[in-house]
Amino acid sequence: MKQETKKTNPTKxxxxxxxxxxxxxxxxxRAALELFAEKGFYQTTTKVISRKAGIAEGTLFNYFETKEDxxxxxxxxxxxEVMEWYEQDRRIRRAALAEKIFAIIHHFxxxxxxxxxxIGAVYLRALVPASKLSPWSLxxxxxxxxxxxxxxxxxxEAEAAGELPPVGDFGAYAFGLFNLAIIxxxxxDRSRGKEQTLALLDRCLKLSTHFLKKGxxxx
Amino acid sequence: xxxxxxxxxxxxxxxxxxxxxxxxxxxxxxxxxxxxxxGETRDERRKSFQSKTSRKIREELQSLKGPAMKIGQAxxxxxxxxPEDVIKELAxxxxxxxxxxxxxxxxxxxxxxxxxxxxxxxxxTPEPFAAASLGxxxxxxxxxxxxxAVKIQYPAIRSAIENDFKMLRSTAFLGRLTxxxxxxxxxxxxxxxxxxxxxxxxxxxxxxxREHLKPLPYVKVPDVFRQLSTDRVLTMSYLDGEPMMEFLAxxxxxxVRNLVGARLMALFNYQFHTVKAIHADPHxxxxxxxxxGAIGLVDxxxxxxxxxxxxxxxxxxxxHVWTEGEEQARRILSLGCGPEIFKRPRVAKRVLEDAxxxxxxxxxxxxGTRNIVDFSDGSVLKKCAEIGNxxxxxxxxxxxxxxxxxxxxxLYNVLHLLGAKLDLTAIEAELNGLATREPAKxx
Numbered sequence: 001m002k003q004e005t006k007k008t009n010p011t012k013x014x015x016x017x018x019x020x021x022x023x024x025x026x027x028x029x030r031a032a033l034e035l036f037a038e039k040g041f042y043q044t045t046t047k048v049i050s051r052k053a054g055i056a057e058g059t060l061f062n063y064f065e066t067k068e069d070x071x072x073x074x075x076x077x078x079x080x081e082v083m084e085w086y087e088q089d090r091r092i093r094r095a096a097l098a099e100k101i102f103a104i105i106h107h108f109x110x111x112x113x114x115x116x117x118x119i120g121a122v123y124l125r126a127l128v129p130a131s132k133l134s135p136w137s138l139x140x141x142x143x144x145x146x147x148x149x150x151x152x153x154x155x156x157e158a159e160a161a162g163e164l165p166p167v168g169d170f171g172a173y174a175f176g177l178f179n180l181a182i183i184x185x186x187x188x189d190r191s192r193g194k195e196q197t198l199a200l201l202d203r204c205l206k207l208s209t210h211f212l213k214k215g216x217x218x219x
Numbered sequence: 220x221x222x223x224x225x226x227x228x229x230x231x232x233x234x235x236x237x238x239x240x241x242x243x244x245x246x247x248x249x250x251x252x253x254x255x256x257x258g259e260t261r262d263e264r265r266k267s268f269q270s271k272t273s274r275k276i277r278e279e280l281q282s283l284k285g286p287a288m289k290i291g292q293a294x295x296x297x298x299x300x301x302p303e304d305v306i307k308e309l310a311x312x313x314x315x316x317x318x319x320x321x322x323x324x325x326x327x328x329x330x331x332x333x334x335x336x337x338x339x340x341x342x343x344t345p346e347p348f349a350a351a352s353l354g355x356x357x358x359x360x361x362x363x364x365x366x367x368a369v370k371i372q373y374p375a376i377r378s379a380i381e382n383d384f385k386m387l388r389s390t391a392f393l394g395r396l397t398x399x400x401x402x403x404x405x406x407x408x409x410x411x412x413x414x415x416x417x418x419x420x421x422x423x424x425x426x427x428x429r430e431h432l433k434p435l436p437y438v439k440v441p442d443v444f445r446q447l448s449t450d451r452v453l454t455m456s457y458l459d460g461e462p463m464m465e466f467l468a469x470x471x472x473x474x475v476r477n478l479v480g481a482r483l484m485a486l487f488n489y490q491f492h493t494v495k496a497i498h499a500d501p502h503x504x505x506x507x508x509x510x511x512g513a514i515g516l517v518d519x520x521x522x523x524x525x526x527x528x529x530x531x532x533x534x535x536x537x538x539h540v541w542t543e544g545e546e547q548a549r550r551i552l553s554l555g556c557g558p559e560i561f562k563r564p565r566v567a568k569r570v571l572e573d574a575x576x577x578x579x580x581x582x583x584x585x586x587g588t589r590n591i592v593d594f595s596d597g598s599v600l601k602k603c604a605e606i607g608n609x610x611x612x613x614x615x616x617x618x619x620x621x622x623x624x625x626x627x628x629x630l631y632n633v634l635h636l637l638g639a640k641l642d643l644t645a646i647e648a649e650l651n652g653l654a655t656r657e658p659a660k661x662x
Contacts, residue, residue: 091321091345092322095320095321095322096320098320099320099321099322099323102320102322102323103322106322106326191375191378192330192331193327193329193330193331194330195327195330195331195374195375195451196374196375196378198323198326198327198330198374198375199373199374199375199376199379202317202319202323202374203317206317
């Protein structure tokens with residue numbers, strides 16, 4: 001893998017080039033994640049990352065300007081994987097809305113599990129207003145939009161099936177905030193197997209879908 | 220009326236929401252959520268359920284005002300004179316956590332066992348086939364091909380229960396309870412309910428009872444698969460047979476019902492006198508009846524071991540020792556209530572009379588004549604309920620009796636549902652190997 005990235009041939013077709021680019025990005029991310037798990041997010045330098053990925057430090061900057069960009073790429077990849085997984089799981093696609101949302105968030109958390117420390121560091125970093133990782137960063141929001149559209153699609157299906165009153169795009173935003181809250185709780189959860197998160201997730205979803213189904217609070 | 224209901228609903232909903240979103244969690248929260256969500260989705264989920272009963276139950280459930288009431292209800296579960304269906308429904312709700320959808324059950328399984336069900340079983344059914352205390356039960360087939368039942372506990376239920384009891388002990392609730400439920404009773408209740416959250420302890424109980432109930436050929440206890448179990452996941456061999464309520468719904472002949480009743484009574488007595496420990500969860504769903512009238516016992520979460528004092532008390536009452544004079548009557552009172560009871564002579568007299576009434580009803584004669592107790596008319600259950608209410612009123616509550624009386628009331632309730640007519644003296648005599656009269660006909 002390392003060899004391949006070094007030998008990238010500039011004369012190859014455009015499609016091949018994008019493919020190789022993506023491969024290199026993945027290789028860098030893999031190296032970075034290993035190092036983050038080992039040394040922590042803040043202690044890991046771009047120099048060490050590029051050495052581990054088998055590329056020059058300058059090359060790394062062609063792909064990721066900062067470690068924050070690496071983190072953004074990480075989340076983008078993970079979210080893309082969640083969407084792919086959802087499309088392929090036929091049982092979940094037929095489940096009730098509360099279960100769908102549960103399964104989506106749980107699947108995401110499960111993917112994040114090996115990188116808990118790294119995610120924690122990213123969360124702290126996201127508190128800095130100027131950070132690219134901040135929830136208010138437009139770049140970050142742009143990347144998130146694809147995911148929110150995916151969620152919006154699921155909510156729209158539920159609306160069409162009469163499972164939900166029309167919630168519009170607000171539903172997707174509410175989901176985004178809820179997802180963030182759950183990840184924050186999950187990071188703090190010291191219960192065995194993080195079962196408190198499971199319980200919280202389940203109860204919140206059951207109650208909120210129940211309220212929404214009944215048309216708000218008037219039941 | 221409609222308006223009033225909406226307001227109550229909204230109020231309850233806000234309260235529920237608060238509980239639901241509180242991060243610490245509360246068992247009561249689960250309970251209310253469960254009751255409430257059940258109420259709202261009842262029509263969809265259980266079309267067969269009659270609306271009249273449903274309304275009654277809802278009214279009943281709405282009267283649950285907080286943990287204090289919840290505990291009161293737990294203590295006197297079957298002693299309030301409620302319609303049978305309501306008792307049934309309350310008994311069902313008693314120890315049930317909210318249902319888990321397949322994704323949650325699977326996630327919780329992994330959180331506890333470290334692997335997904337599909338990785339450790341050859342086959343696993345994502346939908347549960349039964350509700351269990353604090354969780355639900357799924358069917359599965361082990362890699363070796365054994366049919367098993369897998370009980371999965373709802374996540375974080377233990378800490379939720381602990382939180383509730385913490386709240387219960389706090390001043391606000393204590394005020395409401397003062398004089399009614401002594402701290403020792405609450406402690407016993409907490410210990411008993413928490414015991415049910417530990418499936419390792421339950422696995423030990425299953426092994427204990429399987430060993431000790433061997434002499435009763437008509438009682439079946441499952442095997443435990445320890446390597447596929449944790450404190451929150453319990454894999455047991457699957458027992459054939461249908462739950463008591465389904466068995467009854469088929470309207471079996473009196474002889475069959477009575478045989479099952481006699482066996483249940485014998486099982487109870489055998490546990491009391493020989494095993495000295497009892498399966499104390501009276502939920503009718505915990506008895507599985509097979510085609511031959513054999514009884515499969517499931518759910519060993521709540522097990523109580525008897526102190527010699529309670530066994531002695533029971534024997535005294537069965538033997539009608541009060542007929543031997545005041546000394547013996549005082550012995551009964553002191554075994555049951557402790558010496559403090561003599562400071563309240565009026566209450567002591569009432570307690571003794573009630574105990575005598577009940578035991579004369581159950582064991583009409585301690586001599587060898589045949590005496591049939593008719594459970595079908597509910598008079599035994601009613602008598603127990605009346606006594607329970609009087610004891611509650613006179614603030615006579617003892618931790619030792621919390622779960623044993625629950626077990627006993629549960630048994631009488633099932634015998635009532637079975638419409639059993641039993642000769643308790645003969646059943647006991649047969650168990651003691653003393654019976655000479657037609658033993659084969661009794662069991």
